[in-house]
Amino acid sequence: MAIAILRRLAGAAPAPAFPAIGAGMRAAADDLFLDGRLIRADSIRHARILLVAGPVREADQDDIRRLHDQMLHPRATLWWKSNPVPDFAEPATCDEDDPVAAIEAIHRALIEGARDSEPDILPNEPPNPWRGKGDYGQGGEGMMGGTPYGRPMAMTDDDLRDGLALDAYTAPFGPFLPMLPPGLKLSVTLQGDVIQTAKLLRPPSAQAEAYDGTVTALRALGRFLPILGLEAHAVRCLEAARSLSAGKPIELAKIRQFLFWSGALAAIPSGIGMVEDTDVRMRVERWLAALDESPTGGLDGSATMSPLKPARLVDLLRGREWSEAILIVNSFDTDTLISLAPVEAEDAETEGRAREDGIRMDHEGHGTHAHGATGT
Template sequence: MGMNWLAHLAARAEVPVFLAEGEAAPAEYAHLLARMPALRVVDTPRAAAILLVVGTVPKALLPQLHRLHDQLPHPRATVLWQSRNDLSGAKRIDSAEDIGTAIKTIHSDLLADNVESEPDILPDAPPNEWRGVGPHGQGGKGMMGGTPYGRPMAMTAADLRDGLELDTFTADFGPFLPMFPPGLVLKLTLQGDVIQTVAVTHPPFETTEDRGWVLLDLLGLPALAQRKLRGDASGKGSFDRLARLTAARAAIPDGLGRTHDGSDVRARFDHLMSRRDSALDLHLHHTGLDDLLVGLEWHEAMLVLNSFDTASLRTICANTPEPETDDNADDEDDNKEGGMDHGAHAGHM
């Protein structure tokens, strides 16, 4: 009886939803969701009850979608909004008018045990077999490096700024990270939060989404970000005046993310806040993400990524060189002896 009462109260609360955007997502879907009081878009799948797949996730990114699905805690369900993807047990919705009501109903049914929580898509097994040379998988050459449970172990390398030998961590990031443009997957090497190397695994999807609200959120202004996202930027004072009063522009380092035409994140932020329809005339020839991101801290890099329109960012991704490969045969032999795959590991959403 007590649990039924708690479930009833929980069903009346906002539904926590995690978004996974694919190709050909409905226009202004984020704007529509932000105006639905019954839904709350969360930043991590661990806080969500509903996985909302908007548009169609391409085949190359389905493994990431499956990993994302399995990160949601039970009880959980998946909703496909104008999506051609096929996930067992997921409910399909085509009309924007139905999405809020449908998600609310599914969540209530989950809490009342009227529908079963979705099982894992992937097997509960390590993505990489990882053993040392000892009888129980311990010790020997296998203790250095490797990817236990899909996460590469940090190894030391010289810091770009002062040459100190610090741990480096290499992993794929994207395509569903909320602070990443949808579809973008980057292979990054980090030392702490400083980017050492960058390579493009998958470019962002083609979209006309205005990422100005993401910049505001990254700058610590979530209320103003939601106001821009909902589209209610009118009222007492113009929206750009409110943005100026927050001094958000001054929080962006001068010259951050400068391109060959001289524009930087500040200039692109001003353009996004002014809500102009025309795009900036950026000169991006020979400009790659390695030119823009290497040496930046994580937060600075996120500001740079979200300051570009999608077409410009896709051009920059195309200009980014392929990662260098290590052809050292001795290293390959060592990896094989330790039973480890240094190159394959799970990513970060």
């Protein structure tokens, strides 16, 4: 009796969902998680529901499978305006504009035991054989090298900044890492928290968001501010963007004042992410300036910058600390970021070799899994 009561209470709590966002659904997903009946899980390990929002590229399907298998039980997947990828048995789908009721129903059924937890899709085995191989049984030569549990062991290399010999670790990040734009996947070599090299594996998924002035600026701020630890201000911006989109009046001056006094600009290092004489701080200042305009004014296509062929995202990230790199990536709108992120032939080969070797190390905000996928 007591267990049944606890299950009902747990089932009535807000549903923790992790969004894997595909093409054209970023704004809708942002608005969805303003609903108090949901919790946006920053890690798949903290979610009960994997919410796949929008079309998933074929290249991202393996990532979805690995992401799914890293959820703790009980778990379920809801395909929101998305076609389920193969291997998901009896997938639940929702084509409604508001899927909250469907998410709530699935969550309640999971907690109360009325719905079975989804089984693993991938085989529970290392992505490549390594046990007992090599001089010390880790799959490499001597005491270094090898890929135990699917992760390559860090190898000593000279630091980019001062030449000190530090361990360098290479791993892919994305395409559903919450702190990166949806779809963006990078192969990054880190020494400590400094990026030594970066290669683009996949560009961001196209979002086709209209440049509608103040709403565009508010959405950009709503995605950028959590990186600075200003989640409450981010929510205020996203709520204002949703209200303006619905034609409701908003006190923009008050929001701008809150953001000015938050210290957000002072927290952004000067001179990082410089493209065409603008750095990250200047781009954020543009968003703030747009809050002084009417809802139909402010930012437009020219203000967000036209395609920038001379610049490459990976070059902007090289030599930056991880925290700075995340600020740089999120200071661009999706279209501009796509123009900065052409997939070079050598980068495509890098991902191809990882696929052939069976090394699955995608980072999605959670811990290592037996399948060899590691958390982003």
